Amino acid sequence: MKRAAVVGAGIGGLTSALLLNRQGWDVTVYERGSRVGGRIAFEQEGDYRIDQGPTIVLLPEMLLGILEEAGVDRSKVELLRCDPLYRVHYHSGRVMTKKTDRMEQTAEIERLFPGEGRGFTRFMKDMDTLFPAGRAAFLEQMFPRKRDFFTPSLMSLMGKLRAHKSVRKAVGDYFEHEELLDAYSLQSLYIGGSPFGTPGIYSLLPYAEHEYGIWMVKGGYAALPAILEQELLSRGGKIKLNTEVTGLKIHNGVCEGIETADGAEKADAVIYNGDFPNLNQLLKQVSEAPLKRKPYRPSSGCVLIYAGVDKRWEDATTHQFFLPPSLDGSLRQVFNERRIPAKPSFYVFNPAAVDETAAPPGQSVLYFLIPVPDAEGVDWEQESEALAERVLEEAEERGFPGLRAALQWKKVRTPADAARDGLYGGGSFGIAPVLFQSGVYRPQPKPFSKIQGLYAAGASVHPGGGVPIVMQGARMAVNQLMKEMGK
Numbered sequence: 460m461k462r463a464a465v466v467g468a469g470i471g472g473l474t475s476a477l478l479l480n481r482q483g484w485d486v487t488v489y490e491r492g493s494r495v496g497g498r499i500a501f502e503q504e505g506d507y508r509i510d511q512g513p514t515i516v517l518l519p520e521m522l523l524g525i526l527e528e529a530g531v532d533r534s535k536v537e538l539l540r541c542d543p544l545y546r547v548h549y550h551s552g553r554v555m556t557k558k559t560d561r562m563e564q565t566a567e568i569e570r571l572f573p574g575e576g577r578g579f580t581r582f583m584k585d586m587d588t589l590f591p592a593g594r595a596a597f598l599e600q601m602f603p604r605k606r607d608f609f610t611p612s613l614m615s616l617m618g619k620l621r622a623h624k625s626v627r628k629a630v631g632d633y634f635e636h637e638e639l640l641d642a643y644s645l646q647s648l649y650i651g652g653s654p655f656g657t658p659g660i661y662s663l664l665p666y667a668e669h670e671y672g673i674w675m676v677k678g679g680y681a682a683l684p685a686i687l688e689q690e691l692l693s694r695g696g697k698i699k700l701n702t703e704v705t706g707l708k709i710h711n712g713v714c715e716g717i718e719t720a721d722g723a724e725k726a727d728a729v730i731y732n733g734d735f736p737n738l739n740q741l742l743k744q745v746s747e748a749p750l751k752r753k754p755y756r757p758s759s760g761c762v763l764i765y766a767g768v769d770k771r772w773e774d775a776t777t778h779q780f781f782l783p784p785s786l787d788g789s790l791r792q793v794f795n796e797r798r799i800p801a802k803p804s805f806y807v808f809n810p811a812a813v814d815e816t817a818a819p820p821g822q823s824v825l826y827f828l829i830p831v832p833d834a835e836g837v838d839w840e841q842e843s844e845a846l847a848e849r850v851l852e853e854a855e856e857r858g859f860p861g862l863r864a865a866l867q868w869k870k871v872r873t874p875a876d877a878a879r880d881g882l883y884g885g886g887s888f889g890i891a892p893v894l895f896q897s898g899v900y901r902p903q904p905k906p907f908s909k910i911q912g913l914y915a916a917g918a919s920v921h922p923g924g925g926v927p928i929v930m931q932g933a934r935m936a937v938n939q940l941m942k943e944m945g946k
């Protein structure tokens with residue numbers, strides 16, 4: 460039986476392990492932490508429990524379909540639909556509710572921005588053909604060689620998806636009002652990119668929200684890794700927790716296994732699921748030095764506030780965005796000036812709105828996410844508490860009356876915490892989704908042509924970050940591995 464070592468039990472590692480196990484491989488996952496899931500984790504205090512990282516489920520069919528392929532029955536993961544999708548609270552006082560139904564969404568846009576409904580209809584209609592083409596081109600194939608990417612058909616699709624413009628400029632072909640441009644480009648923040656620095660291809664995201672919906676996992680996203688862990692163990696896979704992989708055994712251009720504090724272990728193939736730039740440290744002794752290149756740019760970071768609150772807000776939706784007077788200006792301070800913005804934007808997760816069990820009766824758990832730079836250059840210890848206070852005060856004024864008096868528990872997490880947990884540069888979403896770190900320019904599931912038997916899956920690897928997308932990358936890595944080594 461062939462043996463695979465998977466380095467890391469993030470969603471990419473667990474998905475790879477299950478897919479390989481299904482192909483009859485003997486799989487061991489090595490995880491340096493004391494639990495599986497990586498970024499997908501819970502924060503907990505007494506009766507309060509809330510997701511630490513991902514909250515929004517996009518592309519549910521991709522997630523469930525890959526789980527099924529990995530042998531996990533889809534009935535094991537209960538997804539709850541969020542409709543309305545979310546609310547956008549503008550500083551002007553307007554509140555736009557985003558909806559699944561196109562007619563209702565058009566009416567909502569017309570109500571707030573008369574004359575702009577047509578732009579939405581046109582956006583959705585164009586994306587009806589561009590999305591399937593974009594998914595097939597950018598999410599379902601890898602680019603081992605530059606020439607696999609620079610084909611006439613892909614270049615033409617890139618043009619149609621406005622890859623040469625920022626996502627904010629790209630949606631400007633459909634909408635005029637600044638607030639609508641905000642509402643249809645802020646999605647690049649989900650993967651740590653600024654709307655004015657992330658290529659127009661990512662306008663697939665606001666389309667996908669309307670077309671496939673926004674969901675949440677009942678019980679929290681962090682319920683998912685434990686399901687995969689149980690499945691893998693029940694099928695004979697092994698998971699070694701508290702076991703850091705400290706090196707890779709590479710001999711004559713072939714990856715032959717891993718090293719831990721307990722010694723070396725042989726494997727026919729290795730899948731690396733740590734944040735990709737950190738792979739360098741495991742390859743130090745490799746003379747070919749395949750990772751020699753300019754340092755990668757990390758994605759933005761987040762200051763997160765987790766709260767347990769003795770109150771429920773009957774009218775509040777599960778997901779909400781609160782925008783400052785100028786989102787563009789605020790994000791330029793984050794991405795260009797690399798500082799905490801004077802007027803931050805923030806996202807609020809309020810799971811009790813669709814999941815009654817998310818908090819004790821009559822109470823809530825809340826999660827506030829504020830986009831900030833990566834870990835470097837800010838004294839997080841010094842700055843984060845004041846920022847959290849400002850955001851809680853503003854959330855109270857603009858959507859959660861009585862919030863601060865009802866607070867029972869509060870915890871703040873910063874990019875410095877993320878960096879301590881091994882996330883590259885303290886960015887939350889892997890390497891930044893800028894043009895020269897996307898598609899062919901992103902590390903590939905088979906990262907080095909000169910090293911056989913070594914594959915990679917995770918947020919910093921093509922096709923990129925976000926749970927279903929990372930799972931899709933894991934699927935590509937395993938398919939490539941099977942193609943090369945399956946026989």
Ligand SMILES: Cc1cc2nc3c(=O)[nH]c(=O)nc-3n(C[C@H](O)[C@H](O)[C@H](O)COP(=O)(O)OP(=O)(O)OC[C@H]3O[C@@H](n4cnc5c(N)ncnc54)[C@H](O)[C@@H]3O)c2cc1C
Pocket residue numbers: 466467468469470471472489490491492495496497498499511512513514515516517649702703704705732733734761763881887888916917918919923924925926927929
């Ligand atoms: C605050 C936040 C909010 C997010 N929101 C969303 C969202 O709403 N929706 C969404 O889809 N996505 C969201 N994401 C992104 C999503 O969480 C990630 O894209 C995804 O979880 C990354 O998975 P991964 O496979 O790269 O593994 P990671 O989660 O990075 O896990 C890698 C694992 O490898 C282990 N490891 C690393 N090196 C070694 C080693 N040498 N030896 C042993 N073990 C090692 C680590 O300990 C870790 O457990 C969010 C992320 C964050 C941080």
